[in-house]
Amino acid sequence: MTRLSLLGATALSLIAGVACAAPLALTNVTIIDATGRPPIEEGVIVMDKGRITAVGRKSEVAIPRGAKVLDKTGKYVIPGLMDANVHLFLNLDVDSLLRFRDRYADVIVEGAQLALKTGQTTVFDTWGPYPDLKAARERINSGKDVGARIFFAGNIIGFDGPASADFSEKFKGVLHKDTIDYLNKRWTQGTDRSLLWDTSDEVGKKVADYAKLDVDFLKYAANGHKDMAFAYMSQRAQDAVVKAGHDAGKTVQAHVHSVEGIESSLDAGVDILTHCDITPERIIPPALIQKMLQKGAYCSVLPTTRAHQDTLPKRAVHYQSQSMINIKNMMDAGVPLMLSTDAGITHPLPMAEPQLRVDSRTTLGEGHFAALQGLEEINVDPMKALQTATINVARGYKLDKDLGTLERGKYADMVVLDADPLAWAGNYRAINTVIKGGQVVDLEKLPTAPLISNQKIQPYQ
């Protein structure tokens, strides 16, 4: 993980085009540090070289000489929000795939900017095209572009690409086979569904090879995607995937959608269960929740609001309301949950067609606000809710040395809010200032080169 942290640090000098010569002091704010300790009123945070160098009451913290002072009297500061599961390139419609074929990395950077603009300083992309994710991460880490920190998995091991039975088969017979192959291989990078045919030994070797790529963590399919119930990988193969990932020093997560999917991936030793709340046909039984606890697995979840559920078709309502029951049960039992959205950039073209309308839950820049409100609606303790979007994510991904709280030594990623988010989750939307790596982000300029997010539909000429 060290290399990633350093890369992240490397990027600090160029955030929002501000030179990083001088330390920065944020003063007179209520500090909600996400450690679980009570807020610090009239607090000060000092940051230098990208990291927090001091944090505490005004009376306890000395502001270094020459520091730039950012007075935010009466405001609230929280750690930069984190999203445990996004897809910065989620635009799988034919129009986008072809029109922007050479610009996927631009779309990904744009997504990272939408995230950053709305308070997410770090996002974990759990499925996307490797070359483009890598390029985008590099552009941001190098400081060439502003954006949320990106950590990514690349393919979901065991799944074929976007133009396959695992995602959408409507491309077949419409796009040229060559184009379909191009798209699928760009995503799968040698870890496609053929792994399901392999012996567990072979699976282990292929995953070890894949882990040599410059991906930050691994994700594999414990359940199917279109037909969620399938066990997909055998127990032995799952064991092999997790071992190969851990041998390579990466965290490993499993895409799960059934209780057996959860249990088998726990047995395999995964670090993270992805959207473990989405088990559409069965509530997670108490015994299985206890097993999660005992195994120490982190779960990313996809909370929704009642208002959102009201916009959905009947079957989807069931799907989401059951998710909330699972979340509540896991939360009560003490399973460490990580906030996530599965979000990407919602394209105006799909927005114009009801049958394709992407729901707000999966819209970058909106989904995480709604998710936090959703937790509030089921009476989750406000501090715990905040932790699902900060320190829990950092711990789940084993990045809590650098991320997740406002503590000395961590990256200086934080969000200044006009109102208290612990009083009402709606206040997470009251963003005043975003600081990433100790630098104030120029929110007005984001996204810097909008390609998808505000694309005008080309009128008929």
Added chain:
Amino acid sequence: MTRLSLLGATALSLIAGVACAAPLALTNVTIIDATGRPPIEEGVIVMDKGRITAVGRKSEVAIPRGAKVLDKTGKYVIPGLMDANVHLFLNLDVDSLLRFRDRYADVIVEGAQLALKTGQTTVFDTWGPYPDLKAARERINSGKDVGARIFFAGNIIGFDGPASADFSEKFKGVLHKDTIDYLNKRWTQGTDRSLLWDTSDEVGKKVADYAKLDVDFLKYAANGHKDMAFAYMSQRAQDAVVKAGHDAGKTVQAHVHSVEGIESSLDAGVDILTHCDITPERIIPPALIQKMLQKGAYCSVLPTTRAHQDTLPKRAVHYQSQSMINIKNMMDAGVPLMLSTDAGITHPLPMAEPQLRVDSRTTLGEGHFAALQGLEEINVDPMKALQTATINVARGYKLDKDLGTLERGKYADMVVLDADPLAWAGNYRAINTVIKGGQVVDLEKLPTAPLISNQKIQPYQ
């Protein structure tokens, strides 16, 4: 198993309309008893009350007074052939499903008659509609109808019915939902794909309930059907299925299509691996073959001839030729193989349409002959080949007390051939006489009431 054996015995009295008062002696034949011992020349088999009462050289066997003597000088006699995997109702085309909706049992009896006519005295139906299989089995066992002995599984546990994603989705939007539900439930009987959502405890309970039905053995889905690679059931669920089956005193087999499918079902403790030779994307590794041996599992296989392979499209050739490599490797290693065909009645309507043409491998009355020839083509020892179609099947299904060889005490099921099947597998086709339960079958009259097998296509009027 006892009950089934007795039911089988009950049927003896009415086979081919011959009264069973007197014992029967088959004389002057070369006896190939399938035990592996050398043929007995000038042999005599005496049978009474459905069972073999004596077998040996003419000089060693006394023919009881009053016995009817059937002299077959120069002929060869083998045990009645057995098919480890058929589908007596395989007519999943819409035409057949609807036109014969009230006559599935008639179709099944017709299938059992086609089997018997071509030397198969016992067939194991591994997927079909429960009420109709049960009715057909009863009609035959009670002597009301002539036909091969039927043992059946009903549904493949974990699969939805014929009009589902596990078989064919083309029914959707064409047949009324009500009809689709009717068809699916007729097959699934409460063990459909929803089991994939259940915890292993729930799976165990549902399978225990299902096992209370009057089915002869159980079969479950270790792999998927349409997309063969899916693991389908978790290890834990597979364990639960096998335990529930064994607790109910039934043999349990797994539908497998991948090496991981084979290994996980072996771990679960299955008795039989169904079509374990069909692992289209990977040859079974030697280590896995050793595990089969060690676990004592029986494997049903689907051998084909080179001539048959030549009629297939490229991908299917690959599929079949790889199957033959698996068969050869397993045979050499000593895995007990059981001959099977996956066959049903080939309907003249599909035959008239090239794209629907059912291949001869899956045609009742033809498939098993071709399978035996296929084994000969890869140099399988002739006696071992015969055993795959007799005693191995009996042992795999734990019915070898009654079936599988020509030995005293077993059911008097046998086939008299005009030529030596050990000299050339083609001679299995030279059927002279079929005896089932000690009664000569009137082959000319089979099928007694043909509904599908010779149906004329109704001409336009």
Added chain:
Amino acid sequence: MTRLSLLGATALSLIAGVACAAPLALTNVTIIDATGRPPIEEGVIVMDKGRITAVGRKSEVAIPRGAKVLDKTGKYVIPGLMDANVHLFLNLDVDSLLRFRDRYADVIVEGAQLALKTGQTTVFDTWGPYPDLKAARERINSGKDVGARIFFAGNIIGFDGPASADFSEKFKGVLHKDTIDYLNKRWTQGTDRSLLWDTSDEVGKKVADYAKLDVDFLKYAANGHKDMAFAYMSQRAQDAVVKAGHDAGKTVQAHVHSVEGIESSLDAGVDILTHCDITPERIIPPALIQKMLQKGAYCSVLPTTRAHQDTLPKRAVHYQSQSMINIKNMMDAGVPLMLSTDAGITHPLPMAEPQLRVDSRTTLGEGHFAALQGLEEINVDPMKALQTATINVARGYKLDKDLGTLERGKYADMVVLDADPLAWAGNYRAINTVIKGGQVVDLEKLPTAPLISNQKIQPYQ
């Protein structure tokens, strides 16, 4: 037409199993004879040998000695209702087509009985399977079965059969090609879409051949069916169809759906424009209505009620409301309209599936009542409305010598109502007695052998 009339007469003797020896006198009724003359109060109708022998005020009509007297004091009598456009076999779902494959004639008779039971003594079937329509007509005309008089066209000349692009393509790939061919040929009888490739001379010859079949009248496609706008047949071909039909002594009607379809078929000289009110994209222009008048064409129409329109999806509402505007405009201009429904038997299976729900407009036994109410809703004069369902239909089909009014010499087809239909169209539903060919119909017994109309959905066993 004589032959048909005679055939109709032949049937009289067996209606409802009543011997026809004695004349029948219906007495003390208000006679609404549909001639346009005012109702006759305290009227008497005498009928004998199937025809009306006297009609008038009680004081003017002598009741023959030995006549059976049917006193219906206070009731109203109207001519038997006629439907200019039905499809007695409209059950084009795969379930019905296959399950009742050998019983189409039974379904047609059942349809004719549903019509008769609800006051329709004569129906004109404008598309259906020739052999079955012929058989059903014969069964009714011969007196073997009770039912409405059937006159039929067989195929719509130029259209392919039910399993084709002209009706439904979903059969392709589901039913065997052989079955599809069987179905299509049963309907088309040599007058399929290939006529669109022929020269007009060839079209003329083929239609002349077709007209030699025992069909009562001809119908051809001036417009397409699925894509209603297509002109389908060239002017020259239309001319040839009409000439061939007239040369054979048959009336000829055109299936029309666009203003150009109407105008070109008028130019060709058709007797009847079928559903000329359904021109979904354009209101019929006044000049074209004048041309209808000048050419003397009859138009069958499909009126609907507002309540019915309210149940429809948006596009269909537009379709129907525009139809009502066309009807009103044609009625005001004096174009002779014929009531029709396009109705068949609504099957309980489609009823059970919302997406297949057949609307009430096209339901035999319901559609004509709704149509008459629909006319009332747009303020059509009650007598004129009645005439659209009686004498106009008879005149359009050139059968008014025998049918359409309550006048001496005509067939004794009539309906006794409990309330005055000229006061409220809802009273058409108040059927007291139906008399066909001078015989009282035993309404309770209809349908005599229900196959489709009350079929119970076979429960899962």
Added chain:
Amino acid sequence: MTRLSLLGATALSLIAGVACAAPLALTNVTIIDATGRPPIEEGVIVMDKGRITAVGRKSEVAIPRGAKVLDKTGKYVIPGLMDANVHLFLNLDVDSLLRFRDRYADVIVEGAQLALKTGQTTVFDTWGPYPDLKAARERINSGKDVGARIFFAGNIIGFDGPASADFSEKFKGVLHKDTIDYLNKRWTQGTDRSLLWDTSDEVGKKVADYAKLDVDFLKYAANGHKDMAFAYMSQRAQDAVVKAGHDAGKTVQAHVHSVEGIESSLDAGVDILTHCDITPERIIPPALIQKMLQKGAYCSVLPTTRAHQDTLPKRAVHYQSQSMINIKNMMDAGVPLMLSTDAGITHPLPMAEPQLRVDSRTTLGEGHFAALQGLEEINVDPMKALQTATINVARGYKLDKDLGTLERGKYADMVVLDADPLAWAGNYRAINTVIKGGQVVDLEKLPTAPLISNQKIQPYQ
């Protein structure tokens, strides 16, 4: 047509970047002038200001002082070839439509360059996107780009656009509705299938409006496209289209595919019958050929070679071989035929997929050579064959004042061949030099900016 001719002349100065100051004399060539007169050996053609100023034997023609002399001793010169029916933008695959969405005009210019490079100096585009065809024509006529002269129709009146039932419905549900509308409207320009609903008066008005656009000629649908048999427009509507076109001073052609389609459009007074040889289900009857002659209509045809037919599936062979019979019959009867190809740029992506492989007949740069060879195979007189590709096209489009022969006063468009095309049609491929508007074209440089024609399939990275 005058305006167009002038525009064409305007372009002369920039052809192939050669200044046009001096006259040009082509010397010592065998001149095949396409008038039908015998070749002129040792001929000279002098051209100036874009037109031919003298043509004749060397002894009869004076070469102006200062003229540039192009000696081509031993070569053959023919008029620039013309193609009566191309589609310069034929790339209706989703990949091309979206990836090159802003560059259709570039593709069209590229097509015109491929045509010019292979000897076609003039092409008639009979269906394509209006704005882009107009832009491309302007770029070529203005001299900004080199390319064949383009004359175009825009939409086929009565047809919907490329993403519709008239062309391909596979776009539905794949592309956004907005994109589909964009594509369709770009082609149809207000003359879509809704015209089939209109009265003939309305059709006439809409076509008159459309004719005010800057299109060179009109084309309408007398028959359907996907289901070729439909008459589509009524006789009255066809009459209105032709009248509106002629009133606007444009030639009018009809898209025909059936004998009734041909006859009705002849009655309507069309100038040109498009691909009248493609009447797949019926040979054109002799009487109809006589009517073509009598009406003076020109027919564009699509000849193919036997070798080409051998590559086609059975049904297409029938289709093409019947086309050749029609061509032969029309040629023998004296109907003036115009060579055409329906060709566009064949994209390498479709080429890579067998099921999408565009046949060579419709490949720009190849189709016209094959067509000329096809005529030779059915023994068409070589001079007459040449005339189908030159003067006949010019006459059919009423452009023979300027185009079609090598005569004084006409545009100096010609092709110098290394071998005699009248000796063997294969020699049309032996292109030595192409001259358009009196300027030598630099063939090596064409296409100048290849976008589609040599696009490399982007490899997977």
